[in-house]
Amino acid sequence: KAGVTQTPRYLIKTRGQQVTLSCSPISGHRSVSWYQQTPGQGLQFLFEYFSETQRNKGNFPGRFSGRQFSNSRSEMNVSTLELGDSALYLCASSPSGHTDTQYFGPGTRLTVL
Amino acid sequence: AQSVTQLGSHVSVSEGALVLLRCNYSSSVPPYLFWYVQYPNQGLQLLLKYTTGATLVKGINGFEAEFKKSETSFHLPKPSAHMSDAAEYFCAVSPYNQGGKLIFGQGTELSVKP
Numbered sequence: 001k002a003g004v005t006q007t008p009r010y011l012i013k014t015r016g017q018q019v020t021l022s023c024s025p026i027s028g029h030r031s032v033s034w035y036q037q038t039p040g041q042g043l044q045f046l047f048e049y050f051s052e053t054q055r056n057k058g059n060f061p062g063r064f065s066g067r068q069f070s071n072s073r074s075e076m077n078v079s080t081l082e083l084g085d086s087a088l089y090l091c092a093s094s095p096s097g098h099t100d101t102q103y104f105g106p107g108t109r110l111t112v113l
Numbered sequence: 114a115q116s117v118t119q120l121g122s123h124v125s126v127s128e129g130a131l132v133l134l135r136c137n138y139s140s141s142v143p144p145y146l147f148w149y150v151q152y153p154n155q156g157l158q159l160l161l162k163y164t165t166g167a168t169l170v171k172g173i174n175g176f177e178a179e180f181k182k183s184e185t186s187f188h189l190p191k192p193s194a195h196m197s198d199a200a201e202y203f204c205a206v207s208p209y210n211q212g213g214k215l216i217f218g219q220g221t222e223l224s225v226k227p
Contacts, residue, residue: 004156031213043203043217056214090156097213099145099164104156 004105012111018079021108025072025093032074037088086112115140115208119218126194127226134189134221136204145207146187152200199225
């Protein structure tokens with residue numbers, strides 16, 4: 001099976017812009033989670049989608065949003081970008097979440113100038 | 114709130130030496146626990162996980178971890194380090210009844226000297 005894919009791999013944006021990141025899960029996986037990784041804050045949970053519904057949400061401002069499509073592909077959007085949004089954004093998929101192993105994609109490196 | 118603490122942000126050992134990566138969790142109920150490894154410019158790869166049952170868990174690359182409820186620990190020892198083990202290691206907990214959410218520790222960067 002193909003692994004989790006994320007596009008694009010690298011992005012450079014300027015403050016105030018918005019950005020959309022995409023994640024394609026492993027075939028058959030219905031849970032997709034998003035994480036932000038920074039040197040200062042480490043790995044932080046953004047949100048999880050399961051069957052097109054947001055099931056869990058982390059402590060991030062409303063500028064961070066996401067959605068999941070019927071084929072389980074997911075997108076996350078960040079509006080009004082700030083310098084502090086520069087990070088590696090990782091998505092992970094699993095069959096149903098819970099105790100399932102989460103399989104991570106390679107991430108999207110976002111740089112905000 | 115549940116949390117994970119990894120002792121030591123950097124660990125350096127010689128090749129062939131014992132490695133011990135430490136992880137403690139806080140949880141009112143036994144959680145599900147995971148160790149992930151991240152190589153440079155890559156995503157995270159599962160090393161091993163504990164859900165229920167046997168407290169000694171075997172993973173990939175010769176790693177094992179022991180769940181100790183009395184100590185709220187899930188340390189990751191390896192008897193003999195290889196150069197290929199150099200990476201960043203993350204301990205994570207899946208809170209009870211919160212779907213696919215993982216709470217990660219701050220990570221431990223392992224360096225292996227020849």
